[in-house]
Amino acid sequence: xxxxxxxxxxxxxxxxxxxxxxxxxxxxxxxxxxxxxxxxxxxxxxxxxxxxxxxxxxxxxxxxxxxxxxxxxxxxxxxxxxxxxxxxxxxxxxxxxxxxxxxxxxxxxxxxxxxxxxxxxxxxxxxxxxxxxxxxxxxxxxxxxxxxxxxxxxxxxxxxxxxxxxxxxxxxxxxxxxxxxxxxxxxxxxxxxxxxxxxxxxxxxxxxxxxxxxxxxxxxxxxxxxxxxxxxxxxxxxxxxxxxxxxxxxxxxxxxxxxxxxxxxxxxxxxxxxxxxxxxxxxxxxxxxxxxxxxxxxxxxxxxxxxxxxxxxxxxxxxxxxxxxxxxxxxxxxxxxxxxxxxxxxxxxxxxxxxxxxxxxxxxxxxxxxxxxxxxxxxxxxxxxxxxxxxxxxxxx
Amino acid sequence: xxxxxxxxxxxxxxxxxxxxxxxxxxxxxxxxxxxxxxxxxxxxxxxxxxxxxxxxxxxxxxxxxxxxxxxxxxxxxxxxxxxxxxxxxxxxxxxxxxxxxxxxxxxxxxxxxxxxxxxxxxxxxxxxxxxxxxxxxxxxxxxxxxxxxxxxxxxxxxxxxxxxxxxxxxxxxxxxxxxxxxxxxxxxxxxxxxxxxxxxxxxxxxxxxxxxxxxxxxxxxxxxxxxxxxxxxxxxxxxxxxxxxxxxxxxxxxxxxxxxxxxxxxxxxxxxxxxxxxxxxxxxxxxxxxxxxxxxxxxxxxxxxxxxxxxxxxxxxxxxxxxxxxxxxxxxxxxx
Ligand SMILES: N[C@@H](CCC(=O)N[C@@H](CS)C(=O)NCC(=O)O)C(=O)O
Numbered sequence: 001x002x003x004x005x006x007x008x009x010x011x012x013x014x015x016x017x018x019x020x021x022x023x024x025x026x027x028x029x030x031x032x033x034x035x036x037x038x039x040x041x042x043x044x045x046x047x048x049x050x051x052x053x054x055x056x057x058x059x060x061x062x063x064x065x066x067x068x069x070x071x072x073x074x075x076x077x078x079x080x081x082x083x084x085x086x087x088x089x090x091x092x093x094x095x096x097x098x099x100x101x102x103x104x105x106x107x108x109x110x111x112x113x114x115x116x117x118x119x120x121x122x123x124x125x126x127x128x129x130x131x132x133x134x135x136x137x138x139x140x141x142x143x144x145x146x147x148x149x150x151x152x153x154x155x156x157x158x159x160x161x162x163x164x165x166x167x168x169x170x171x172x173x174x175x176x177x178x179x180x181x182x183x184x185x186x187x188x189x190x191x192x193x194x195x196x197x198x199x200x201x202x203x204x205x206x207x208x209x210x211x212x213x214x215x216x217x218x219x220x221x222x223x224x225x226x227x228x229x230x231x232x233x234x235x236x237x238x239x240x241x242x243x244x245x246x247x248x249x250x251x252x253x254x255x256x257x258x259x260x261x262x263x264x265x266x267x268x269x270x271x272x273x274x275x276x277x278x279x280x281x282x283x284x285x286x287x288x289x290x291x292x293x294x295x296x297x298x299x300x301x302x303x304x305x306x307x308x309x310x311x312x313x314x315x316x317x318x319x320x321x322x323x324x325x326x327x328x329x330x331x332x333x334x335x336x337x338x339x340x341x342x343x344x345x346x347x348x349x350x351x352x353x354x355x356x357x358x359x360x361x362x363x364x365x366x367x368x369x370x371x372x373x374x375x376x377x378x379x380x381x382x383x384x385x386x387x388x389x390x391x392x393x394x395x396x397x
Numbered sequence: 398x399x400x401x402x403x404x405x406x407x408x409x410x411x412x413x414x415x416x417x418x419x420x421x422x423x424x425x426x427x428x429x430x431x432x433x434x435x436x437x438x439x440x441x442x443x444x445x446x447x448x449x450x451x452x453x454x455x456x457x458x459x460x461x462x463x464x465x466x467x468x469x470x471x472x473x474x475x476x477x478x479x480x481x482x483x484x485x486x487x488x489x490x491x492x493x494x495x496x497x498x499x500x501x502x503x504x505x506x507x508x509x510x511x512x513x514x515x516x517x518x519x520x521x522x523x524x525x526x527x528x529x530x531x532x533x534x535x536x537x538x539x540x541x542x543x544x545x546x547x548x549x550x551x552x553x554x555x556x557x558x559x560x561x562x563x564x565x566x567x568x569x570x571x572x573x574x575x576x577x578x579x580x581x582x583x584x585x586x587x588x589x590x591x592x593x594x595x596x597x598x599x600x601x602x603x604x605x606x607x608x609x610x611x612x613x614x615x616x617x618x619x620x621x622x623x624x625x626x627x628x629x630x631x632x633x634x635x636x637x638x639x640x641x642x643x644x645x646x647x648x649x650x651x652x653x654x655x656x657x658x659x660x661x662x663x664x665x666x667x668x669x670x671x672x673x674x675x676x677x678x679x680x681x682x683x684x685x686x687x688x689x690x691x692x693x694x695x696x697x698x699x700x701x702x703x704x705x706x707x708x709x710x711x712x713x714x715x716x717x718x719x720x721x722x723x724x725x726x727x728x729x730x731x732x733x
Contacts, residue, residue: 080555
């Protein structure tokens, strides 16, 4: 059949305002204009109202001296010398610290419980089920207060600290550890560590290729351990152990020197991990159940044991179902970390939206910055998870 | 969460509201005064088991309601934490903030508040466990101190330790409840806040007798009510409510002898009770505004004694808070 149509059969050229493409662009431009106008109107009205009430506005406060103390600072900070801007970074880093470690813990615990819940061991499955039902149904705030009081009440007073040895002390003000001080010559061990890691990765790739070619399995775990831990350790000893420790010392009121892990941090980390793990467990369970039973049966009939079946057949397929909801659990954990405010952990919300807002009175600016920060954290997290997801996605061969 | 709604309300208020707020009209139309109060500080603001509020600051709100609405009971108390209180006032959630709030320059200016006077001259102190055998705040080098967020206390603490070259570990909580609980559990060596509040908080720890309050007062804490910038009439009403309570005490007018005062020929008393002049109208109220305050709430001295003074569980001496005629520094401008 010929594709040439007579001129009369071709659709008449539409008038531009009837063209659906032009129309949709026009609608979008109009919508953007309306939104921009509303935002502009709201912003200028806000500025005018703040000025009329003579409430300070703008970001000038950022460089003013903060004047208050913060109990946990990952970067240099002092009440008399640091600014509100610095306090913001201190709070943000504290949020990232508890969220980052919390995500790792919650993932490990969540996977363990999710898999246990499907275990053929009746007791294990029931315990995991109870865990999920109990933790999921209690408000997180309540759990945080519970953990905090559990930490404070069960650990001894500072004057009866538990001494664990090697200069480690435990009491209701935290866990006190010796701080390592790296002396000249420690660099050798650091280099050895990097070499070890690189070697370990290379060995894994080689071992995998060999297995694909010949079916022989190499002792990957042991070789990697030897490379990553053994090699730096050996270098460290050979170079004369260039490391000393600053030990915590009991003072009149407190233990000074060394590093300390605050009870507020432990309680928050514990609470967030335990809570989020219950949700992750359900996500994992759903993911595993989504993999058809035939896959497991096929693996068994090929002679695979249950461990490798789970690791090599079931989990990689389940991951495709698990990752999207897992991402939202990670985001939840990060946002929930702002409940820190109830138990005295200095996270972003406590420090910045709490004390800084109260002292400067600049609610609009402070809240806007805080919202922006949480937005960026969320977007970065989901971006990373999307990248991971597309790598795990079904590849058609 | 309460805090979030407060902030949201503020954002909406600054975004949407335009004309300067006519607070007096709004309060009258509503028939109710919205008072930002402390929800957990005995002596200043605290509801009892029946939901009846008492305290020095609570009495002050009742006095405003008496003057404006002729009914001291027409007050809705909004319990506010230290850190949320200013946002609540700025956003219009409350008409007046009477919550043991220290008058400072930045709060009076850039936070957009107007302080209407001082209803309690206070200063910051420390509470420690007796077993520590500490007799002075200057011995607290290296101590952990529990403190409440969003207070002048938080700032004075850092100043005091810095000025005396002492090490400090602060643990900051959003509510005094949590701060006191943590102190009681041994998380901190000391708890610090306004001295008046220390007496109240000491009653909340498990065994009050095991704790002492150190003699040092490390700051000036003039506590007073505040209103928003931008409504001068309302500012005047709140300010003169406080002055009326003090002038009543100075003129010896109390709930007990109010009827005699109404018949008095003393020109000062006549101006106060409204039998001479039109001072109530000048405020935008009626002639008997001050009479209503004394009748329904009492004078400053009566309120002090029953809430924080020797007639209360706190048993605080009046000290600086005596009238200037009795050796204190409480001094109200005259009504004329
Ligand atoms: N006067 C100081 C401190 C006021 C303050 O908030 N004190 C605390 C410590 S007692 C309080 O009243 N807490 C009671 C609560 O938040 O429930 C200020 O204005 O910053």
